[in-house]
Amino acid sequence: MKKYTLGMIGLGTMGRNLLLNMADHGFDVTGYDKDPKMLAKLEEDGKEKNLKGHASLEEFVQSLELPRRIVLLVPAGPIVDSVIAELQPLLEAGDMIIDSGNSHFTDTSRRAEDLSKTNIHFFGMGISGGEEGARFGPSMMPGGDKEAYSAMKEILEAVSAKVNGEPCVTYIGPGAAGHFVKMVHNGIEYAMMQLLAEGYDIMKNSLGYNNEQIEETFKSWNAGRMKSFLMEVTADVFKFKDEKTGKLLIDLIKDEAKSKGTGKWTSQVSMDLYLPIPTINEAVSTRDLSKLKKLRVALAKAFEKPEAKIENPEQFIVDLENAMYFAMIVSYAQGLHLLTQASESYKYELKLDEIAKIWRGGCIIRAELLQDIYAAYQAKPELEHLFEDKNIQQKIAGTLSGIRNVCSTAINHGIGIPAFASALTYFDSLRTANLPSNLTQAQRDFFGAHTFERTDEEGIFHANWNAEN
Ligand SMILES: NC(=O)C1=CN([C@@H]2O[C@H](COP(=O)(O)OP(=O)(O)OC[C@H]3O[C@@H](n4cnc5c(N)ncnc54)[C@H](OP(=O)(O)O)[C@@H]3O)[C@@H](O)[C@H]2O)C=CC1
Numbered sequence: 001m002k003k004y005t006l007g008m009i010g011l012g013t014m015g016r017n018l019l020l021n022m023a024d025h026g027f028d029v030t031g032y033d034k035d036p037k038m039l040a041k042l043e044e045d046g047k048e049k050n051l052k053g054h055a056s057l058e059e060f061v062q063s064l065e066l067p068r069r070i071v072l073l074v075p076a077g078p079i080v081d082s083v084i085a086e087l088q089p090l091l092e093a094g095d096m097i098i099d100s101g102n103s104h105f106t107d108t109s110r111r112a113e114d115l116s117k118t119n120i121h122f123f124g125m126g127i128s129g130g131e132e133g134a135r136f137g138p139s140m141m142p143g144g145d146k147e148a149y150s151a152m153k154e155i156l157e158a159v160s161a162k163v164n165g166e167p168c169v170t171y172i173g174p175g176a177a178g179h180f181v182k183m184v185h186n187g188i189e190y191a192m193m194q195l196l197a198e199g200y201d202i203m204k205n206s207l208g209y210n211n212e213q214i215e216e217t218f219k220s221w222n223a224g225r226m227k228s229f230l231m232e233v234t235a236d237v238f239k240f241k242d243e244k245t246g247k248l249l250i251d252l253i254k255d256e257a258k259s260k261g262t263g264k265w266t267s268q269v270s271m272d273l274y275l276p277i278p279t280i281n282e283a284v285s286t287r288d289l290s291k292l293k294k295l296r297v298a299l300a301k302a303f304e305k306p307e308a309k310i311e312n313p314e315q316f317i318v319d320l321e322n323a324m325y326f327a328m329i330v331s332y333a334q335g336l337h338l339l340t341q342a343s344e345s346y347k348y349e350l351k352l353d354e355i356a357k358i359w360r361g362g363c364i365i366r367a368e369l370l371q372d373i374y375a376a377y378q379a380k381p382e383l384e385h386l387f388e389d390k391n392i393q394q395k396i397a398g399t400l401s402g403i404r405n406v407c408s409t410a411i412n413h414g415i416g417i418p419a420f421a422s423a424l425t426y427f428d429s430l431r432t433a434n435l436p437s438n439l440t441q442a443q444r445d446f447f448g449a450h451t452f453e454r455t456d457e458e459g460i461f462h463a464n465w466n467a468e469n
Pocket residue numbers: 009010011012013014015032033034035038073074075076079082083100101102103127128129130131
């Protein structure tokens with residue numbers, strides 16, 4: 001009986017395409033899915049290739065060479081546990097399971113801990129790039145069991161995206177490091193998408209641009225320093241026509257954004273680690289706010305939008321480009337700062353230069369800017385914050401009048417800009433040596449005897465605030 005090098009469980013958008021990608025690279029691979037339609041589709045797409053679909057989990061497992069390499073690309077959550085439970089009795093010592101879905105990193109830690117008591121290897125691996133990426137070269141973030149990673153390295157490097165001939169995959173770190181880094185990747189993705197949405201809103205409602213002008217603007221930005229996957233697809237959205245009506249589809253899509261949870265998890269973890277990522281948080285909250293449609297429609301009738309005009313549209317669009325570039329830098333900076341903190345708190349041993357390097361290709365947040373970010377962490381791996389890098393400081397300096405003008409203009413025009421405004425406020429607070437937080441401490445001590453520290457003396461103090469003085 002023919003034996004296969006790797007087996008995939010879950011033949012939906014990601015699993016099917018990654019398997020076809022592996023087959024393209026000469027690996028003998030097989031797939032299993034609960035849904036017979038998915039098996040039929042795999043065999044149809046892979047009929048020219050050495051690809052086999054299995055409807056029986058036992059036969060699928062038996063068809064794999066030892067030690068077995070089994071990748072899961074099924075929906076995150078309890079399904080992953082049930083697939084592992086189904087697989088376990090069928091596996092032998094040394095076999096490996098690689099969970100490549102968007103699993104929560106705490107689930108990955110638990111599964112790694114449980115499986116470490118057996119002879120089955122397990123590791124969590126984030127993957128990014130969507131359907132196209134999986135098919136032709138994703139960015140992958142494997143972490144955990146290093147021995148199992150070594151057995152997968154050749155396949156992963158072959159199928160990953162390449163930048164300057166270098167694969168967009170590397171061992172991320174122990175435990176759930178791979179899934180943690182993928183989660184933060186998605187947090188940055190949320191922030192970038194929200195910024196692009198705010199840019200669209202400003203162009204449409206402050207500058208009065210039509211969809212063609214908006215497409216042209218995003219396209220021209222993509223031809224410059226903001227070249228990125230998200231900028232490119234955003235430009236394309238504005239020229240896409242609906243098949244049914246012939247109208248531009250963007251104008252027919254409801255303004256209520258959904259989410260699957262990775263952005264929310266990023267915000268939750270940042271709070272747990274006391275590490276501020278306000279632009280990512282705003283992106284998460286704004287998707288939730290968008291869903292309050294009925295309330296928004298009612299309030300739109302209750303409060304009028306201010307009347308305002310842009311005096312110099314030519315200069316304003318230059319400012320908007322600067323504002324977007326500034327806020328994109330801030331989004332990466334916040335995500336990377338969270339990774340720095342998590343690496344310390346969870347002992348992930350993250351190498352931020354390597355992470356920036358594998359994000360340069362294949363993934364949803366790939367961008368020209370990641371080359372500068374990679375250079376910053378390569379020059380100084382112990383960088384506490386991206387803003388400390390001299391090259392990044394120069395880039396930020398050139399954008400500041402733009403972001404300030406865009407924020408004040410949008411605010412005067414009554415346009416919600418949670419991501420732009422939070423990026424600027426975050427920056428302004430971080431570059432402030434003396435914040436008003438001394439007052440917060442005084443208030444806490446006043447009403448709750450929570451104590452404070454002094455600038456002129458070491459120690460912990462409490463004042464008798466009600467005493468006359
Ligand atoms: N789509 C994307 O752009 C990206 C997705 N991811 C992550 O990858 C994972 C897979 O996503 P995606 O491919 O989009 O999802 P899909 O829903 O397209 O595919 C998942 C497949 O798994 C099958 N499945 C469900 N339960 C089982 C089971 N118990 N045994 C075998 N097969 C099962 C599903 O069958 P059925 O439909 O019958 O339930 C379906 O065919 C998710 O964790 C997702 O978050 C990561 C990066 C990008």
